[in-house]
Amino acid sequence: MDATHKKYLRMNKLPHIWCPGCGDGTIMGSFIRAIDRLGYDKDDVAAVSGIGCSGRITGYLDFNTLHTTHGRALAFATGVKMAKPRLKVFVFMGDGDATAIGGNHLIHSCRRNIDITAIIFNNNIYGMTGGQYSPTTPRDKYATTAPYGTTDPHFDIAKLCIGAGASYVARGTSYHAKMLTDLIVAGAEHKGFSVIEIITHCPVNFGRRNELETPVDMLLWQKDHAVRMAKAEKMTADELADRFIIGELHKADIPEYVEEYDRLIERVQRGDTGRG
Amino acid sequence: MANAKLLQGNEACVFGALAAGVRFFAGYPITPSTEIANIFARELPKLGGKFMQMEDEIASMGAVIGASCTGVKAITATSGPGFSLKQENIGFAAEAEIPCVIIDVMRYGPSTGLPTKSSQGDFMQARWGTHGDHAIIVIAPYTAREAYRETGRAVNMSERYRIPVIILMDEILGHLRERVEFKEEDVVTVVDRKGPAPGVPYLPFEDTDDLIPPFAGFGDGYRYHITGLIHDKTGFPTNDPETINQVMRRMNGKLDRYRDEIVKVKYVDVDDADILIIAFGSVARAAEEVVRSMKKAGKRVGLLRPVTLWPFPDKEIRKAASGKKAVIVPEMNLGQMVREVERAVAGEAPIYPLNKIDGELITPHEISDLIKEIL
Amino acid sequence: MAKKNFGITVDRKICKSCGICVAFCPVSVFTTDHDDKAVVTYPEKCTGCRQCELLCPDYCIDVEEIAHG
Numbered sequence: 001m002d003a004t005h006k007k008y009l010r011m012n013k014l015p016h017i018w019c020p021g022c023g024d025g026t027i028m029g030s031f032i033r034a035i036d037r038l039g040y041d042k043d044d045v046a047a048v049s050g051i052g053c054s055g056r057i058t059g060y061l062d063f064n065t066l067h068t069t070h071g072r073a074l075a076f077a078t079g080v081k082m083a084k085p086r087l088k089v090f091v092f093m094g095d096g097d098a099t100a101i102g103g104n105h106l107i108h109s110c111r112r113n114i115d116i117t118a119i120i121f122n123n124n125i126y127g128m129t130g131g132q133y134s135p136t137t138p139r140d141k142y143a144t145t146a147p148y149g150t151t152d153p154h155f156d157i158a159k160l161c162i163g164a165g166a167s168y169v170a171r172g173t174s175y176h177a178k179m180l181t182d183l184i185v186a187g188a189e190h191k192g193f194s195v196i197e198i199i200t201h202c203p204v205n206f207g208r209r210n211e212l213e214t215p216v217d218m219l220l221w222q223k224d225h226a227v228r229m230a231k232a233e234k235m236t237a238d239e240l241a242d243r244f245i246i247g248e249l250h251k252a253d254i255p256e257y258v259e260e261y262d263r264l265i266e267r268v269q270r271g272d273t274g275r276g
Numbered sequence: 277m278a279n280a281k282l283l284q285g286n287e288a289c290v291f292g293a294l295a296a297g298v299r300f301f302a303g304y305p306i307t308p309s310t311e312i313a314n315i316f317a318r319e320l321p322k323l324g325g326k327f328m329q330m331e332d333e334i335a336s337m338g339a340v341i342g343a344s345c346t347g348v349k350a351i352t353a354t355s356g357p358g359f360s361l362k363q364e365n366i367g368f369a370a371e372a373e374i375p376c377v378i379i380d381v382m383r384y385g386p387s388t389g390l391p392t393k394s395s396q397g398d399f400m401q402a403r404w405g406t407h408g409d410h411a412i413i414v415i416a417p418y419t420a421r422e423a424y425r426e427t428g429r430a431v432n433m434s435e436r437y438r439i440p441v442i443i444l445m446d447e448i449l450g451h452l453r454e455r456v457e458f459k460e461e462d463v464v465t466v467v468d469r470k471g472p473a474p475g476v477p478y479l480p481f482e483d484t485d486d487l488i489p490p491f492a493g494f495g496d497g498y499r500y501h502i503t504g505l506i507h508d509k510t511g512f513p514t515n516d517p518e519t520i521n522q523v524m525r526r527m528n529g530k531l532d533r534y535r536d537e538i539v540k541v542k543y544v545d546v547d548d549a550d551i552l553i554i555a556f557g558s559v560a561r562a563a564e565e566v567v568r569s570m571k572k573a574g575k576r577v578g579l580l581r582p583v584t585l586w587p588f589p590d591k592e593i594r595k596a597a598s599g600k601k602a603v604i605v606p607e608m609n610l611g612q613m614v615r616e617v618e619r620a621v622a623g624e625a626p627i628y629p630l631n632k633i634d635g636e637l638i639t640p641h642e643i644s645d646l647i648k649e650i651l
Numbered sequence: 652m653a654k655k656n657f658g659i660t661v662d663r664k665i666c667k668s669c670g671i672c673v674a675f676c677p678v679s680v681f682t683t684d685h686d687d688k689a690v691v692t693y694p695e696k697c698t699g700c701r702q703c704e705l706l707c708p709d710y711c712i713d714v715e716e717i718a719h720g
Contacts, residue, residue, distance in 0.1 A: 001662070001710045013512065014665075015709060021669030025708030043497050048342070059501060059512060064494035066345060067503035068338065069368050075335035079342025079350070080494060082326045083300050087346070087495050105338075108331035177705035203669075216674040219706070261326060268321040 008032040008042070010062050017056055021215025023174030023200030027121060028057055030177050031090075034184035038088075046087045048077040050097035053128045053202075054121040057092045071102030074109045077116050085258045088188065089115075095122040096134040099155050103135075109193050110164035114257040117187045117194045120157055123202040131205030142209040157197040162250045167192035169250040174200040175222040176246060186248065192256045199226070199244060283456045285449040286311040286353075288420040289379055290319060292427030293351050295464035298377070299325035300350040302339035304332055304358060307391045308447040309381035312353035333358040337365035337378070344374045345502060347469070347493025349431060353379035356389060359398060359405065366440055367406030368504040373438035373481070373489065373527065375469055377430045380442060381450040382557075384608075384635050393635025394447035396557060399612040402442045403586045409524060411531050413437075413538055414586035416444040416556040421456040423449065426583065428464030433538060435469040437530050438488055444585060446608070448558040448637055472498060480511045481523065487530045531587050540583040541592045545571065549578030550601045551647055552625070554593060554617055556582050558637055559606050565640040570647065577647060585613075590620035598624040602650045606630035606638045656717040657697040661689045665711035672703035672712055 005011075009032065018024045035045065045063040049055040051070035058065035064087070068076040073091045081089045098106050098120045109116065125143060126132040133143035133150050136157060140149045161169045168190040172180040180198065187194030201207060201218035212218045229247035232240060267274060283291075290312055301316040303309075313329065320327045326343075330336040336352045343350040354362060359380045369376050380402060384395035398405075402414040415430050417423040423445065430441040472478045472490045480500045482489045489509075492498035505513040506520050514520060531538070544567050546552060555563040560581045570577040580596045582589045597603045597617075603625045605614040614629040621627060630646055632638045659680060661672075668687035678696040681689045681703070689712070703712045 001665075002704070002713060005710050015667075018708065020667035020708075021671055022708050025710070026706055029705065029707075029710060042499060044495060046494050059503070062499055064345075064499055065501045066342070066494075067501065067505065068341075069364055069504060072334060072338040072365065075330065075338030076342035076345075078328070078330075078335070079300070079302060079339035079344070080346055081342075082328060082339070083343035083348040083350070084346035084493070084495050104331050105335055108335070175706070215669045215671055215708075219671065219675070265321045265324055265326075269324070 004032055004036050005029070008035055008062055009060050013060050016060055018053060019204045021203045022053070023123060023198070023202070024053055024057065024121060026174045026177055027119070027180065027198055027200060028060065030180040031119065031184055032061070033181045034188065037181065037185050038188055040088050044086065044088055046077070046080050046089045047092065048073045048080065048089065049092040050094065050102060052094040052097050052126065054092050054094040054097065071097050071100070072105065073097070074102060074105040074116070074118065078109065078114055081114055081116055082258060082261070085262070089117070090188070091116055091118045093118065093120050095120065095124060095136040095157070096126045099135045099157060099160065106161070107164035110161050110166035110195070112257045113165065113167050113192045113254055115191055115193070117184070117196065119184065119196045119198065121198055121200050122157055123200045123206060125202050125206040127202045127205045131209065158195070158249050161195040166195050166250070167252045167254050168194035169197070170195070170248045171197045171199065171244065171246050173222045173226050173246060174198060175219045176226065179246065183248070190251070192254060280455060280457045282453055283420040283424070284311060284451060284453045285417070285420045285423045285445055286381065286451065287315055288423035288456065289353070289427040289443060289445065290315040292424035292464060293377065293431055294319060294323065296349065296428040296431035297466045298349045298351045298431055299323065300340065300343040300348045301352065302328040302330050302336040302343070302350070303352050303354065304330055304336050306333070306355045306358045308383055308450050309353045309355045309379060311450070312379060312381070333361035334365060337362040340376050341365060341369050341374050344376050345494050347491070347496065349375070349435065351377040351379065351431070353381065355381045356383050356385045356398065357387065359401065363405040366412070367408065367410060369440040370406065370410035370412055371504050371506070372502050374502070375434040375438055375491075377427070377434050377441050377443065379427070379445060381445040381447060383447050384633065390635045392447065394558065394608060394637060395633070395635070396446060396559065396608040396612070398444060399585065399607070399609065402444050409528055411439045411528050412586065413439055413441045413584070414444055415441065415583060416585050417583065418449065418557055418560045418581065420452065420454050421458065421462065422583070424456070425462050425464065432465070432467035436467050436488070437534060438469065438491060439530060444557065446557050452558070479509045481507060481509045483509055483522065483526055487526050487533055535587050538584055539587055539589045539592070541589045542581040542583060543596065544579040544581070545576070546578035546580055546596050548576055550576045551578070551604065551650065552597055552600045552602070553577065553579045553604045553606065553643065554582070554613070555579065555606050556585060556613070559608060562638050562640045563606065563643060566643045566647070569640065570644065575647070575651070588616045588620065590616070593617060593620040594622065594624065597621045600625040603627045604630060604643065604646060606643055608632055608638060655699055657694065657699045658715045658717050659691045659694050659697055660713045661691055662711040663688055665709050667709055669708065671706050671708070675702050675706055677702065
C-alpha cells in the first residue's frame with residue numbers, strides 16, 4: 001500500500017470484502033489515483049453508490065460517502081449535486097444496478113447532462129446475490145438463473161449512454177488500470193454527465209461458470225478482446241465482431257444542467273420569466 | 277404573507293414549506309398533488325432554490341434525500357401510487373436519519389383507483405409503508421390555513437428530530453380553495469438541524485443524550501459515511517447484535533422521547549359531550565359542522581381531531597373517549613384509523629365506524645344520521 | 652545509464668492468493684508459496700513497470716526504487 005492508498009482510503013476498513021482477484025479492488029485503485037491526479041480536496045468529493053458488490057466501494061473511500069438503495073445512486077447524487085454544486089460527485093454502480101433496476105435514472109442523467117461522473121462496473125453478472133444474469137450478460141452464457149444458458153439479448157452500456165445524450169462516454173477495463181485512471185480523470189474534468197463503463201471481472205460468479213476459471217483467465221480475456229480506438233478504426237466489422245473498443249468513445253460540448261438552472265435562477269430573480 | 281388570502285390546500289403546503297426554509301423540491305407529476313410541484317417550480321427559483329422534475333417517483337425521493345445530505349431542506353409531494361413507489365427510499369431516510377418531508381395528497385385506491393377523487397386510504401401506509409421498524413411522523417391538516425402551518429411544523433420537526441415527516445392531505449383538502457386569515461400563531465419559525473459540536477470528534481450517529489445525533493452536511497469538512505445498512509455510531513455497517521439492538525432502539529426511541537411535542541390534537545366541545553366524533557383531514561370539516569348543528573338541536577356532540585396521526589394520540593383519545601355514550605370514527609376508507617381508536621379506547625366506550633369509499637366526502641348528514649340512530 | 656534497482660514487498664497478511672501479480676509480471680519476479688500467496692523470488696529482474704501494484708486488487712504490493720550510493 002502506498003501513500004495514495006493511505007491518503008484516500010479509510011485504512012481501518014481494509015482489507016475490503018471483495019473476493020480474491022475481484023476487479024472492484026483494482027478499479028478502486030485506479031479511481032484514487034485519478035483523484036490524486038485531479039488534486040481534489042477530499043472534503044469536496046462526494047462518492048455515491050448503489051447496492052451490490054460495487055456499492056461497497058463508498059465504505060472504503062475517505063470522502064463524503066453515500067451508500068444508497070439498489071439502482072438509485074444517480075437519483076441521490078443528482079440531489080447532492082443540485083443542492084451543493086461545488087461538490088465533485090462520483091457515482092459507482094454495477095451493471096444490474098445501473099442498467100436494470102436503475103436504468104431509468106441512467107438514461108435521464110445522460111439526457112439532463114448533469115455534471116456527475118458515473119463509473120459503471122460491468123462484470124456481466126449479479127455477483128453479490130450469487131450469479132444471476134444481468135442486462136449485460138452476453139447470449140449463451142451461464143448463470144444461476146440461466147442454468148441452460150441465457151436467451152436474453154444484452155445492453156451495450158456505452159452505446160446506451162451515447163444514445164441517451166451523455167456528453168462524455170468512455171470504456172475501460174480492470175486490466176488496463178493506467179488507462180482507466182486516464183479515463184476517469186478526463187471524465188471528471190469534462191463538464192457534464194460522464195460515463196465510464198468498466199469491463200471488469202467476477203471470477204467467482206461469472207468466470208467459473210463460463211470457462212474462465214481464474215481471475216487471471218478473465219484478465220487475459222480482457223487483454224485479448226479489448227481494442228483501442230485508434231486500432232479499431234482500421235479494423236473491419238468482422239474483425240471487431242467479438243471484441244470491444246476501449247478509450248474515449250464520445251465527447252460533446254453541450255450545456256450542463258446545474259449551470260443552466262443557475263442561469264434560470266439568475267434570470268427569474270431579475271424578473272425575466274423568459275416569455276419576453 | 278399578507279393577512280387574508282384565497283388559498284388552495286396544495287398551495288398552502290408550498291408556502292408553509294418555503295417559510296420553514298425549504299429550498300429543494302423534487303417530484304413527479306401525479307394527480308391530485310400536481311399543483312404542489314407547479315407552485316414550487318414557480319416559487320423556488322425566486323428564492324434561489326432548486327426545483328427538479330425527476331424521471332419518476334423513486335428518483336424524486338432519492339434526489340430529496342441527496343439534497344438533504346448537503347444540509348439543504350428538501351421536500352417532495354405525491355399521491356397514492358407515487359407514495360407506494362417512494363416507500364423504499366423513505367425507509368432509507370428513516371434508517372439514515374435524513375430530514376425530509378413527503379406530502380401525500382390521498383386519492384382512492386388501490387392501484388390507479390380514482391385519481392381525481394378523495395380518500396383517506398393511506399392512513400396505515402403512511403405509518404407502515406416501508407419495511408422494518410422505523411421512526412416516522414405523520415401529520416394531517418384539515419384546512420388550507422392549517423396546511424400552511426403544519427407543513428412548516430413538519431419541516432421543523434424533520435430537521436429537529438432527523439425523522440422523515442409525512443403530510444397526509446386528501447384530494448378535497450388539496451384542491452379546496454378557501455379564504456385564509458393568517459394570525460400571529462400561523463407564523464412559521466425556522467428550526468435548523470443541530471450541527472456537530474466544535475472541538476470534539478464527529479460521530480454521525482452518536483448515541484447522544486437527546487437521542488438525536490448531530491448532522492454534518494456533505495462538503496462541510498466532515499467526511500463520513502451514510503448507508504441504509506444498519507450501522508453503528510460511526511455510520512459504518514454492523515452485524516453485531518448488541519450494536520444493532522442499541523442503534524435501532526435509539527432511532528425508534530426518538531418517537532417516545534418527543535411524543536408529547538409531536539402529538540397535536542384539537543378538541544371541540546369534547547368535555548361535556550355524550551357523543552365523541554374522532555376524525556381527521558377533510559372529514560373533520562364535516563364533523564365540525566355536525567358538532568355545530570347538533571349543539572343547536574340541543575345535543576351534546578364533541579369532536580376530537582388528531583392533527584398528528586402518527587405517533588397515534590392514543591392517550592388523548594382514551595381520556596376523551598372514556599365514558600362516552602358513543603365514539604364515532606368516520607373515515608374515507610374501510611376502517612383504518614378505527615383500529616387504532618379501538619386499541620386506544622380499550623373498551624371504555626362503544627365505537628362506531630362510519631366508512632365511505634365512493635370517492636365522495638362523508639357529509640354532515642351521514643354522520644348525524646348515525647348519531648340519531650345511536651341516540 | 653546504470654540499471655535501476657527496485658525493492659518489492661508483498662504484504663502476506665492482505666494477499667488473497669489471486670495470482671494476478673504472478674501471471675502479469677512481464678519479467679516473472681514472483682512465485683507462489685504453499686498458500687498460493689505471492690513471493691518475491693527474483694527482485695533483481697524488476698524493471699519498475701508497477702503492473703503488479705496497479706493490478707493487485709488488495710494493494711498488498713509495494714515497488715520502490717532503491718537509491719544508489
